[in-house]
Amino acid sequence: MTTGHAGSTPDPSADVTRAEYCVIACAEIFSGAGETMASPMATTPLIGARLARLTTEPDLLITDGEALIFADTPAVGKSGPIEGWMPFRKVFDVVASGRRHVVMGANQIDRYGNQNLSAFGPLQHPTRQMFGSRGAPGNTINHPTSYWVAKHSARVFGGVVDVVSGVGYDKIDADNPAFKYLNIPRVVTNLGVFDFEGPDHTMRAVSLHPGVDAAEVAENTGFEVAGLADAGVTRAPNAEELRLIREVIDPKGLREKEVKPVSTSRTAR
Amino acid sequence: MATDKTSSLDDIIGEISSGMTIGIGGWGSRRKPMALVRALARSSVTDLTIVTYGGPDLGLLCAAGKVSKAYYGFVSLDSPPFYDPWFAKARTTGAITVREMDEGMVKCGLEAAAARLPFLPIRAGLGSDVPNFWDGELRTVTSPYPDDDGRHQTLIAMPALQLDAAFVHLDLADRHGNAAYTGIDPYFDDLYCAAATRRYLETDRLVTTEELVEKVPVQRLLLNRLNVDRVVHTPNGAHFTFAGEYGRDEAFQQFYAESAKTPEAWQAFSDRFLTVPEDVYQTEVDKWNAEREDAQ
Numbered sequence: 001m002t003t004g005h006a007g008s009t010p011d012p013s014a015d016v017t018r019a020e021y022c023v024i025a026c027a028e029i030f031s032g033a034g035e036t037m038a039s040p041m042a043t044t045p046l047i048g049a050r051l052a053r054l055t056t057e058p059d060l061l062i063t064d065g066e067a068l069i070f071a072d073t074p075a076v077g078k079s080g081p082i083e084g085w086m087p088f089r090k091v092f093d094v095v096a097s098g099r100r101h102v103v104m105g106a107n108q109i110d111r112y113g114n115q116n117l118s119a120f121g122p123l124q125h126p127t128r129q130m131f132g133s134r135g136a137p138g139n140t141i142n143h144p145t146s147y148w149v150a151k152h153s154a155r156v157f158g159g160v161v162d163v164v165s166g167v168g169y170d171k172i173d174a175d176n177p178a179f180k181y182l183n184i185p186r187v188v189t190n191l192g193v194f195d196f197e198g199p200d201h202t203m204r205a206v207s208l209h210p211g212v213d214a215a216e217v218a219e220n221t222g223f224e225v226a227g228l229a230d231a232g233v234t235r236a237p238n239a240e241e242l243r244l245i246r247e248v249i250d251p252k253g254l255r256e257k258e259v260k261p262v263s264t265s266r267t268a269r
Numbered sequence: 270m271a272t273d274k275t276s277s278l279d280d281i282i283g284e285i286s287s288g289m290t291i292g293i294g295g296w297g298s299r300r301k302p303m304a305l306v307r308a309l310a311r312s313s314v315t316d317l318t319i320v321t322y323g324g325p326d327l328g329l330l331c332a333a334g335k336v337s338k339a340y341y342g343f344v345s346l347d348s349p350p351f352y353d354p355w356f357a358k359a360r361t362t363g364a365i366t367v368r369e370m371d372e373g374m375v376k377c378g379l380e381a382a383a384a385r386l387p388f389l390p391i392r393a394g395l396g397s398d399v400p401n402f403w404d405g406e407l408r409t410v411t412s413p414y415p416d417d418d419g420r421h422q423t424l425i426a427m428p429a430l431q432l433d434a435a436f437v438h439l440d441l442a443d444r445h446g447n448a449a450y451t452g453i454d455p456y457f458d459d460l461y462c463a464a465a466t467r468r469y470l471e472t473d474r475l476v477t478t479e480e481l482v483e484k485v486p487v488q489r490l491l492l493n494r495l496n497v498d499r500v501v502h503t504p505n506g507a508h509f510t511f512a513g514e515y516g517r518d519e520a521f522q523q524f525y526a527e528s529a530k531t532p533e534a535w536q537a538f539s540d541r542f543l544t545v546p547e548d549v550y551q552t553e554v555d556k557w558n559a560e561r562e563d564a565q
């Protein structure tokens with residue numbers, strides 16, 4: 001890693017917050033994405049997508065969340081020069097084309113990657129109503145879909161989701177090639193980075209953020225997480241990434257509101 | 270000279286009968302035909318099936334007990350508290366039957382109806398709980414053409430979302446049904462009109478045809494005369510959602526959501542803002558905003 005500010009910041013990772021590790025993990029969701037539309041649906045993955053665009057993935061398309069495609073990479077909540085038009089009806093064309101990687105939130109995710117943001121309880125008589133299925137069925141069946149969970153808990157990562165909005169790996173009909181694009185590359189949470197490369201496409205720990213141990217993840221997950229004992233540590237941002245996060249993309253520190261500050265020292269627990 | 274289609278809200282609601290399927294344009298809390306929705310909520314019609322990218326339109330109709338069935342991709346107020354309280358109440362009490370679907374399936378179903386096709390194939394919905402929301406009404410279709418590997422794709426056969434009536438709000442229109450949006454997004458209002466038997470357009474500004482085509486680039490002329498049966502002039506008609514020339518009334522939308530929390534608060538809201546004619550509604554909203562500013 002090159003560190004343009006090495007002189008002024010001898011140890012750039014010393015005071016890195018949990019939220020900043022989450023941003024790095026979200027940026028890496030887009031590693032190798034190339035010329036594709038990055039559609040982050042919350043603050044932390046939005047910062048991550050813009051960080052990726054300003055570092056290793058300059059060809060990503062990003063929008064203002066309404067209908068405009070940004071030419072530049074503005075700070076969170078800011079506008080800037082545009083390069084194109086992306087009204088909702090055209091978003092559905094992009095979804096069907098597969099040239100998109102969305103990062104959605106989730107009220108529930110199960111061990112096979114089934115996700116719920118619709119409602120809790122029976123389909124026609126729910127106990128709690130949320131958004132309905134939104135674009136989750138179309139996203140998951142068409143193009144890479146990752147998830148961001150700001151508060152990793154056994155309520156979110158429980159047993160079986162009440163409503164399957166986002167399709168998981170155990171729903172794939174192997175005889176039907178219409179399922180061939182289902183791909184859930186990552187789940188990033190305040191505790192770590194996960195994928196679905198465990199046995200039978202179950203959720204697997206890729207890395208835990210500094211200060212998080214396997215026991216904390218296990219306590220907060222309602223099913224067994226594959227590879228938990230062997231998971232590495234989420235990498236630290238380099239000085240340039242920290243500068244971009246803190247000074248360019250999120251100078252107001254909105255990331256710290258989404259992910260509560262915690263000690264990043266491994267000895268703290 | 271082409272037909273003058275200008276009408277009153279009452280003229281339009283007079284053509285709506287109980288049991289109809291009505292598509293409502295806009296998206297979430299964006300450019301919803303709220304004046305028409307309010308008029309429908311005040312009317313005596315019941316047992317409606319609503320097709321929508323849902324927002325407070327669906328909420329208000331649920332509050333008025335008008336909805337028996339809803340087809341939607343989502344329901345959102347687009348800003349806190351996000352979940353519409355009246356839609357939530359209708360759902361958690363089991364008052365409505367829903368045909369929830371992926372957002373892309375709504376567009377697909379309207380396009381099928383617009384082209385007078387019984388269905389269109391779509392990938393979205395496969396593997397999810399969407400088919401389970403449809404209680405057997407949603408089927409699959411297998412391609413007659415194999416993929417390169419010799420296998421055949423089986424896809425969702427999205428049925429045509431045929432509408433008895435469509436309600437849409439456009440920013441400006443002429444008397445004949447030519448109309449344009451001035452905001453950033455057309456949403457799907459042309460598809461709702463194309464999918465419907467009767468097409469009702471409300472507009473903030475009623476202008477001459479010459480003024481209409483002078484005001485906007487031709488690409489903004491979303492509707493032509495073939496798409497519209499009646500035009501109603503409703504200044505600020507999309508309130509409290511946003512339209513091309515005004516923003517969302519966030520404070521009033523929050524007040525709407527707050528008012529849903531108790532029967533007393535809702536009665537007060539309803540007495541002041543819902544059981545009244547549209548012009549009184551607009552006057553009361555102005556007063557409400559002035560009172561709020563005075564209080565601050």
